[in-house]
Amino acid sequence: MKSVTILGVTGSIGQSALRFLRLHRDKFSLDHISVGCNAEQAVAIAREFNCQSLGVADEACDIDLPDGVKLYRGAQALCEQAAQPVDVVLGAVSGSQGLPAILAAINAGNRVALANKESLVCGGTALLERARAKGVPIIPVDSEHSAMFQCLLAGKREEVHSIILTASGGPFREHSLEQLKSATAKAALNHPNWSMGPKNSLDSATLANKGLELIETCYFFDMAPEDVTVVIHPTSIFHSAVQYCDGSVIAQLGETDMAGAIGYGLSYPDRIETGLNPLDLTALGGLDFYPYDSVRFPAVDLARRAIHLGQSGTLMFNAANEIAGQAFLDGRIGFLDIARHIETALNKGGTKFKAGLDDIVRADAEAKSWCEDWIH
Template sequence: MSKHIAILGSTGSIGTQTLEVVESNPDLFVVDVLTANNNVDLLIAQAKKFQPDVVVIANEDKYSYLSDALKDEDIKVYAGIDAICQVVGMSSVNIVVTAMVGYSGLLPTIKAIEAKKNIALANKETLVVAGEIIQKLALENGVSIYPVDSEHSAIFQCLIGEFENPVEKIYLTASGGPFRGKDRKFLESVTSKQALKHPNWDMGAKITIDSASMMNKGFEVIEAKWLFDLKPEQIDVIVHPQSIVHSLVQFKDSSMKAQMGLPDMKLPIQFALTYPKRLETSFERFNFLDYPNLSFEPVDTHVFRNLALAYEAMNKGGNMPCIINAANEIMVEAFLRDQVGFLQMSDIIETCMQKASFIAQPVYEDYVASDAEVRELATSLL
């Protein structure tokens, strides 16, 4: 039986690679839904190639252009975030790949879970902002959440067959990004062009900047807390420049498991779609002789303060991770427009954490309000 897929954010890095996995396995996967935010031309090309039942463009201004381009295709065309939230509940869909960028992925993921669809989660901000709500909903609706992030997929793979064995600690590996080993003096003058040059991974602009600032790793720490039911002190981060060991699990008996492989996001995407089966692939194989030395280093949280701020937000709980996420999204947009310096991003995020309204036990509406409040606050602080 083919698995029917909805891909939210099909024109981004994860979305396009998901479609590569689908194309390589046409007997196993059928694309029912494609959505995009702004990249209407690529969405049109994808729709003509994969012939989904439905396409949705979040930017309603581009609906007419999209509709005209697909008028000769047997494809329904919609626009707006409300439409995305509705199509994830289509009866034919088996699994929803949530690859939308940032906070925008939260509500569609909630709606997909409420529709009892399994989730291939590539939008880490969903669990960062509202991890408690998401996990509660998934449990209530009998929904499985399969991680797509390479680090969380690695932890998940290491835990298979070990679900009854207590985890002592997990280690999320970080490449160190383009500024590994640099000091704060160097970072004072770095540009967005420099920050976008990731040494190992080909990703979208937002996540690449987050990787350079280590906020991405901070978000992964918060995401791991919810995915694997861990305490903050059970999650550690270690720099591994080669990005071969994707993460590790240490058990109560002191033994450790690591998941390894060449950097290729198509592997965790495919595993999330096919679990518990592994498909044969033509992916390049790892050769130990090409990597005679695998090295590991501590993270300098004095230089990369975002990781420390993320731990602080996780320990504080409540809506604090929502606050840090909203402030970070505004800062990344500003940095990409050269409106704020690389180190200033952390300063303003910390100020938002201090000034924004804290709610110890938020409900969904509180997250919406917090997100709006912090975006306005962060923008004013620019």
């Protein structure tokens, strides 16, 4: 039996992970789970899987726990649970708030299945160096990075020419610049392919998610930003690919369902059933690819600039995106203003918040406060 902790169990990644675990109750135990505050659902999950503990970020959340389940509360609940000894911790909390818990898991020696890209965007190569020092494998769970991880097993690192990172294009792929000026939050959150939370859905609409994933790709696989090509692939079947020096392109394809990447992340190095149907290539009809439009969606190019600024630049990219994205959802700024604020933040503060790994949380908070002041 492989023991598992899920941080963010009621989110879309967490729910997909539960579906996978239900298929393999003889192979996995779910020992620890965390939520923001969704008491009824969390307690039901704890009962179903006989969890050892439940973490609740909201101090005021009313929880009636089953007998034998330990409760962790407050801001440190995520970190306390991440540090519990298990075989793998699935980090599925969105945003940089998940970084301290990922660090806690690494420091405790727990293998990490990483769905929280912002942890790596903010922590940079220092996070990976800490994991290597602790002997902790980090397996990517984003569908694109899981694809890259799998494709890279086909050759040696020195044989890699470049990486292809795919993007669905989001709900506004065919919108004009004029239409984007009046884009609403409701429309931005209506992703055509994936079921995700508000932040990830909005990031897909602005292509900031591709900016974050570009940064993650460069850090995780030690790639120069110029050697990562972002292409629009509307159907999201071709998850990503690696180009080798001999001209070969090794790609990973699959259904538009996170179960594949999650299952691989939890079961690695083995492959086991995920509940997904075999891909019917004859039913696809074709695979279409297009260049992204840097005028309508400048976030990808801004991410490249952030990488060249270093870890403080990628931390600022993430901070500005989170703050500006929330301001858009709150109705305080327009859709196109999100990228403008990211650009302003990089221009005025791209090297402002340098910090060592153990000070990243403080630097992230300071960068977000600075971005919020700038938006005001």
